[in-house]
Amino acid sequence: MGKPYRRILLKLSGEALMGNLGYGIDPTIVQEIAAEVAEVVNSGVQVAIVVGGGNIFRGVKASAAGMDRATADYIGMIATVMNALTLQDALERMEVQTRVQTAIAMQEVAEPYIRRRAIRHLEKGRVVIFGAGSGNPFFTTDTTAALRAAEIDAEVIFKATKVDGVYDSDPHKNPDAKRYQTLNYVHVLTQDLRVMDSTAIALCKENNIPILVFDLSVRGNIRRAVAGESIGTLVGGFCEVS
Ligand SMILES: Nc1ncnc2c1ncn2[C@@H]1O[C@H](COP(=O)(O)OP(=O)(O)OP(=O)(O)O)[C@@H](O)[C@H]1O
Numbered sequence: 001m002g003k004p005y006r007r008i009l010l011k012l013s014g015e016a017l018m019g020n021l022g023y024g025i026d027p028t029i030v031q032e033i034a035a036e037v038a039e040v041v042n043s044g045v046q047v048a049i050v051v052g053g054g055n056i057f058r059g060v061k062a063s064a065a066g067m068d069r070a071t072a073d074y075i076g077m078i079a080t081v082m083n084a085l086t087l088q089d090a091l092e093r094m095e096v097q098t099r100v101q102t103a104i105a106m107q108e109v110a111e112p113y114i115r116r117r118a119i120r121h122l123e124k125g126r127v128v129i130f131g132a133g134s135g136n137p138f139f140t141t142d143t144t145a146a147l148r149a150a151e152i153d154a155e156v157i158f159k160a161t162k163v164d165g166v167y168d169s170d171p172h173k174n175p176d177a178k179r180y181q182t183l184n185y186v187h188v189l190t191q192d193l194r195v196m197d198s199t200a201i202a203l204c205k206e207n208n209i210p211i212l213v214f215d216l217s218v219r220g221n222i223r224r225a226v227a228g229e230s231i232g233t234l235v236g237g238f239c240e241v242s
């Protein structure tokens with residue numbers, strides 16, 4: 001096992017929260033994720049979470065169907081707040097202290113995003129869940145994860161998603177796609193590997209934040225990632241393409 005992490009940013013796929021339901025939130029999956037996060041927090045690691053909204057609403061999809069893109073994206077951001085509150089509830093039922101901070105003010109339900117306050121919560125051992133993405137349309141929660149990781153000085157981004165790593169093409173479209181174990185930001189950008197959007201990758205590259213992409217549906221993977229076990233695909237500045 002490598003050196004333990006001090007502070008991590010966990011990016012949770014919205015879509016993964018729906019399990020086999022096709023839409024919305026599967027409470028069993030949320031509970032399982034919360035239990036893994038609780039274990040990591042109780043081991044002394046500071047955990048910040050950015051959660052997606054793809055299980056409820058995606059701006060690009062609605063805009064392709066004719067909706068104004070910015071309006072659709074605001075709906076998408078609000079969808080992420082529903083996921084954030086659901087996670088908060090599951091974590092608090094496991095005695096984990098949490099705060100939700102939103103990038104769009106909704107002070108009746110959550111704190112507004114205040115960077116220094118978020119850091120203070122983390123130092124006190126509270127899980128900080130960032131909702132409403134970056135607060136800006138035309139962005140994604142992956143880019144939000146990169147932005148928040150840089151702001152709070154997280155050592156790594158764990159992208160817990162629906163695939164078990166980064167492939168040389170989309171594995172959901174190409175069954176012959178090959179998975180990488182490690183690769184660098186430049187390779188992801190030049191080969192246009194769309195496991196994360198290019199803005200997110202560029203931000204991580206600028207700030208030298210490694211990203212571990214792994215399958216959220218495999219129970220125990222969050223704990224394994226934090227323990228430094230070899231799962232998924234690691235993307236970093238000096239990583240070889242392997
Ligand atoms: N080269 C690639 N390697 C791996 N996955 C890829 C690649 N290209 C595209 N993908 C797709 O990227 C998806 C993961 O990113 P996506 O942004 O859709 O999910 P997420 O951010 O985890 O979830 P959500 O948007 O619901 O929060 C995978 O489901 C996969 O189909």
Ligand SMILES: O=c1ccn([C@@H]2O[C@H](COP(=O)(O)O)[C@@H](O)[C@H]2O)c(=O)[nH]1
Nearest residue numbers: 052053059073076077133134139140141
């Ligand atoms: O900074 C952001 C983050 C998200 N959005 C909108 O929310 C949905 C859901 O986020 P995912 O990253 O796809 O899970 C996204 O499709 C956008 O519509 C945003 O506008 N700005």
